Amino acid sequence: MQPFKPVLLEAVGVPNGYTIASYKSRGGYAPLEKILAEKQPAEVVEMVKASGLRGRGGAGFSTGLKWTFLPKDHPGPIYLCINADESEPGTFNNRILMEDDPHQVIEGIILSAYATRASTAYIYLRYEYPQSWHRLEAAIDEAYAAGYLGKNIRGTNFSLDIYLHRGAAAYICGEETGLIESLEGKRAWPRIKPPFPAIEGLFHKPTVVNNIETMACVAQIARRGIEWFKSIGVPADPNNPRDPGSYGPKLYCLSGHVEKPGCYEAPLGITARELINHFGGGVWKGRKAKAVIPGGISMGLMTESELDTPLDFAGPGKVGCLGLGTAAVVVIDDQTSIVDFLHNSCRFFAHESCGQCTPCREGTSWSLRMLERMKAGKGRLKDLDILLEIGNTMGMMPGSTICGLADGAAWPIKNAIKKFRGEFEDYIKRTNPSGWMVTDPVPALQIVGAH
Amino acid sequence: MIAAQKILTDEMVAKIEALAPRYPNRRALTLPALHIVNAELLHVPLEAVAEIAQVLGLAPAEVQDTMTFYEFFHQEKPHGKVRAFVCRSISCALRGGDHLLEHLCHKNGIPPYGTTADGSLTIEPAECLGACDFAPCILANDDLLKNMTPEAAEAELQKPRARAT
Numbered sequence: 001m002q003p004f005k006p007v008l009l010e011a012v013g014v015p016n017g018y019t020i021a022s023y024k025s026r027g028g029y030a031p032l033e034k035i036l037a038e039k040q041p042a043e044v045v046e047m048v049k050a051s052g053l054r055g056r057g058g059a060g061f062s063t064g065l066k067w068t069f070l071p072k073d074h075p076g077p078i079y080l081c082i083n084a085d086e087s088e089p090g091t092f093n094n095r096i097l098m099e100d101d102p103h104q105v106i107e108g109i110i111l112s113a114y115a116t117r118a119s120t121a122y123i124y125l126r127y128e129y130p131q132s133w134h135r136l137e138a139a140i141d142e143a144y145a146a147g148y149l150g151k152n153i154r155g156t157n158f159s160l161d162i163y164l165h166r167g168a169a170a171y172i173c174g175e176e177t178g179l180i181e182s183l184e185g186k187r188a189w190p191r192i193k194p195p196f197p198a199i200e201g202l203f204h205k206p207t208v209v210n211n212i213e214t215m216a217c218v219a220q221i222a223r224r225g226i227e228w229f230k231s232i233g234v235p236a237d238p239n240n241p242r243d244p245g246s247y248g249p250k251l252y253c254l255s256g257h258v259e260k261p262g263c264y265e266a267p268l269g270i271t272a273r274e275l276i277n278h279f280g281g282g283v284w285k286g287r288k289a290k291a292v293i294p295g296g297i298s299m300g301l302m303t304e305s306e307l308d309t310p311l312d313f314a315g316p317g318k319v320g321c322l323g324l325g326t327a328a329v330v331v332i333d334d335q336t337s338i339v340d341f342l343h344n345s346c347r348f349f350a351h352e353s354c355g356q357c358t359p360c361r362e363g364t365s366w367s368l369r370m371l372e373r374m375k376a377g378k379g380r381l382k383d384l385d386i387l388l389e390i391g392n393t394m395g396m397m398p399g400s401t402i403c404g405l406a407d408g409a410a411w412p413i414k415n416a417i418k419k420f421r422g423e424f425e426d427y428i429k430r431t432n433p434s435g436w437m438v439t440d441p442v443p444a445l446q447i448v449g450a451h
Numbered sequence: 452m453i454a455a456q457k458i459l460t461d462e463m464v465a466k467i468e469a470l471a472p473r474y475p476n477r478r479a480l481t482l483p484a485l486h487i488v489n490a491e492l493l494h495v496p497l498e499a500v501a502e503i504a505q506v507l508g509l510a511p512a513e514v515q516d517t518m519t520f521y522e523f524f525h526q527e528k529p530h531g532k533v534r535a536f537v538c539r540s541i542s543c544a545l546r547g548g549d550h551l552l553e554h555l556c557h558k559n560g561i562p563p564y565g566t567t568a569d570g571s572l573t574i575e576p577a578e579c580l581g582a583c584d585f586a587p588c589i590l591a592n593d594d595l596l597k598n599m600t601p602e603a604a605e606a607e608l609q610k611p612r613a614r615a616t
Contacts, residue, residue, distance in 0.1 A: 077475075089540040089579040127523065128536070128580050130593040163473045166486055168521035171578060185481030185507075187520035203475050255542040255583035262584045297541050330542055330583070344544050348578055354520075 006265040007224070007249055008216050011101035018135050020142040023103035029148060031222035032107050036114065036154050044115035044222075051221045051229040052236075052247040056093075057083055057174075057211030058296070058325050060313045062244055063218070067116050069198035070206045079202040080118040081183065081209045082109055084125040084132070085167050085174040088296035089348060090328035093251035094212035096263045098125075098132035101216070102139035106162065108215030110148060111222055113160045116208050121162045124179050127169045136164055171352035175403045176209040177201075178354065189356045190403035213251055220249075233268035234312040246312035250327050256293075257284045257333035269315070272329055273307040280331070287333040291420070295325025297345050298408025300415035301332075320418070322411040338420040339427050342412060343371040349409035360406035363394035367413060373442070379428035382439045384421065387413050458499045463487055464506055477507045481517050485524055490614065493529035500526075531566045531573035533612050536590040537604075539576045542583035547601075551587050552576055554601035555608065572608055 010026060011017030023029065035044060049064025070078060082105075086094040097105055113121050125133055140162050143149045151159045170188055172178040177191035180202045201207025221229050229248045236245030246268040252275055255261040259281030266275065272292050276282060283289050291301045294309070294316040302309060306319040313324050332341055350368035355361045367390050370383050391414040394400055395407035417424060428436045467484045474480060484503045488495050495503075495518060504511040518524050537552040552563065555574050559567055566573040582588045585597035589604055592612040596604060 086581050087579060090542050090583050091579070092581040092583055095581050126581070128577070128590055130590075131595065161473075166482070168482060168485070168523040169577070170521050170523075182482065183479060184476075185478035185513075185517055187517055203479075253583060255586060256545045261542075261586065293541070328583070330545070332545060336545065340544075341541070344539075344541050348540055351578060 004249075004266055007220055008097065008104070008213070008251055009100070009263070009265045011104070012096065017100055018102055018139065020103055020139065020146055023101065023107075027223055028103055028219070029107055029146075031219070032110055032148065033154055035111065035222060036156050036158065041115050041117055044111060047226060048112075048115065048218060048221060051226045052245050053214065053217050053221060053229065054244060054246070054313060055211055056213035056217065056250070056326075058088065058323075060324060063210065063214055066198065066210075067112075067208060069196060070116055070208065071199065074117075074206055076117065077120060077205055078116055078118045079205055079207040080109065080113050080116060080121040081176075081179060081197075081202060081207060082121060082123040082215060083174060083176065083179055083209055083211050084123050084129070085171075085179060086129075086212070086326075087126055087171040087174050087352075088298060088326045088328060090253060090255055090293060090330040091296050091326040092253050092255075093263050093326070093328075095129055095132055096251070097212055097216050098129065099135050102132075102135045103143070104216045104219050105136075105212055106139055106143050106148070107222075108217070108219035109162060110143075110153070110160060111218050112208070112210060112215060114158055118208070119159050119161070121160065122165050122183060122202075123162060124165050124167060124173065124183060126167045126173070133164065133166065140164070170354075171348075172354040172403075172405060175405065178403065179209060180207065187354070189354055190405075192402055217248055234310065234314075237314075243314065246314065246324075250311075252279075252311065253326070253328040254280045254331070255328070256330040257287065257289070257336070258282070258331050259284050269310040269312040271308050271310055272302060275311070275329055276307070276331060283331055283333055285333070287335060289331050290334040290336060291332045291338065291341070291416075293328070293330035293332070294321050295323065296328045296408075297330070297348065298405075298411055299323055299325040300411035301341075301419060303419050320415060322407065337427065338416055338423050339371070339374060342416045343368075343375055345412040345416075346371045346409070349405070353405060353409070357401040357403075357406065359394040359400040360409065363390045363406065364409050366390060367409070374428065374431075377431040378435065378442070379432050380436055380438050380442075381425060381428055383428070384417050384424055388417055391417075457502065458492070458496065459488065459502045459506065460491070463491060467503075467506060478509060478513070480507055481509070481514055485514075485518055489524055493532075493534075494525040494527070496526060528566070529570065530575075532571050533591055533608060533610075534573045534575065535608055536575050536577035536580060538578070538580045538582070538586070538588055538590075540579035542579070543587040546586040548587040551589070551599055551601055551604055555604055558605050559608075571611075574608075 053063045054060045173182045173188045178188040182188035197207040234246040237243040250268045264279040300321040309315045346368040350364040353364040391410040466487045501511040504514045589596040592614040
């Protein structure tokens with residue numbers, strides 16, 4: 001592996017690294033001052049577009065391109081929403097950024113607001129991050145006192161307020177239109193798109209929703225330049241005109257059965273095996289990996305033999321996973337039952353389905369009830385086909401739901417059964433020797449509460 | 452009509468009003484208002500919902516609809532002075548999260564989501580707390596309890612804890 005010096009995580013371990021004084025001593029806010037003095041908003045949009053930055057929240061859409069979808073010459077207001085509702089199981093990179101280097105995030109927000117001509121930015125922060133709340137609150141106060149926020153910033157006619165808005169423990173608020181609905185004071189039911197938020201978003205106004213790590217990347221692109229950003233990661237495939245490439249550094253969250261769990265920064269395209277061995281100290285207790293989640297639980301599973309897949313935006317999809325997602329890598333060792341894994345996944349999605357679309361509301365709770373029954377020794381081989389049928393029919397891809405939560409619920413089901421079918425069959429036959437072959441309908445075991 | 456005893460104090464209403472300039476309409480104050488009331492009362496009774504609605508110029512059903520969407524807010528009775536969220540999502544589950552939850556509920560004699568008789572502690576299962584580098588973990592009020600063993604967690608949850616937010 002090439003040596004790589006962390007940039008996004010440069011404040012980690014620095015005493016008082018979260019203060020404005022520390023951030024400025026590392027070169028922070030100087031790029032903002034220069035850009036406000038010398039560049040027009042459209043030039044900042046061009047800079048981010050040219051860098052190839054793709055959103056770090058999970059979907060991987062080009063950040064600069066997203067900004068260009070805003071209507072031209074809109075009388076305003078235009079809103080910027082920062083998605084800090086990080087809730088994808090296995091993911092904590094945004095927490096690290098907010099706690100250890102909040103000014104890097106804030107500088108990125110100010111630059112992004114300048115580019116998009118937003119004068120109000122809301123940071124939608126999940127409830128479970130009290131330390132991030134305190135650090136951001138203090139950092140926002142410091143930024144106001146230093147004249148980087150408020151009216152007529154650095155003597156320009158650009159004004160910006162940043163407000164913290166606290167969630168209440170619901171995964172669906174990380175979906176961008178769910179976030180908008182929640183911010184508006186309603187239940188966080190995602191909206192049908194179009195209209196996309198860029199046209200009609202928060203309070204019916206043009207809105208950009210960006211992730212925390214994306215904001216940190218914007219700050220670093222402003223400081224270090226487009227060429228620096230494009231020198232890192234995986235270039236676009238010249239034979240595929242639709243591949244925008246995977247440029248820049250990425251924060252990978254490593255957890256589960258590894259010796260050293262943590263958030264590690266590496267060029268996009270590191271493989272799961274490199275990550276586990278180089279940063280994670282290997283699979284714990286000298287064991288082998290049975291399966292690895294490539295980017296948060298909704299991305300599905302890679303098998304041990306697929307661990308050399310590069311974790312860039314295109315990689316995980318090549319081995320049947322949903323995508324790179326949040327780049328949260330969770331290692332599952334060979335002593336763990338894949339039935340337990342799938343039960344945990346189904347329980348999560350049954351709990352977090354918002355209940356708006358029937359295929360997701362029913363599909364997630366039905367799949368959990370089947371896994372509960374399986375674990376109670378009443379599984380049948382037929383259940384595997386029914387689970388696959390649920391997995392294949394709920395989601396945006398089959399076209400049965402409004403948002404992607406159901407696709408994320410379906411992927412672990414599909415990957416687990418496709419890649420580990422033998423283990424499921426052995427488990428069912430072993431735990432239900434007299435009934436595994438039954439195909440009659442069975443009553444459900446329990447009703448599952450949901451959001 | 453005789454004015455009933457108010458649940459929202461003047462201080463709570465002032466805190467809600469202080470946030471009003473941040474939003475172009477008052478409905479967006481729903482979640483902040485619920486948090487303000489919940490921080491004081493440790494639950495949001497139906498009467499408080501009606502009063503929040505009145506302050507915000509909404510129908511009580513609108514506030515109730517939003518509130519009940521988030522399982523976060525208790526309505527019937529207050530949660531404990533310490534509210535412990537025990538993570539059960541995948542990274543914690545792989546390192547004993549479910550066992551941790553079971554152990555703590557058993558030792559404190561309460562079911563998941565239950566509160567001890569003295570009102571000191573509520574234990575709730577939580578989905579991913581975003582602290583998988585410290586799995587298994589617990590969020591107790593504002594404190595993240597890292598790399599918990601059942602025994603360590605049991606002792607940690609006996610301690611009183613501030614709630615700043």
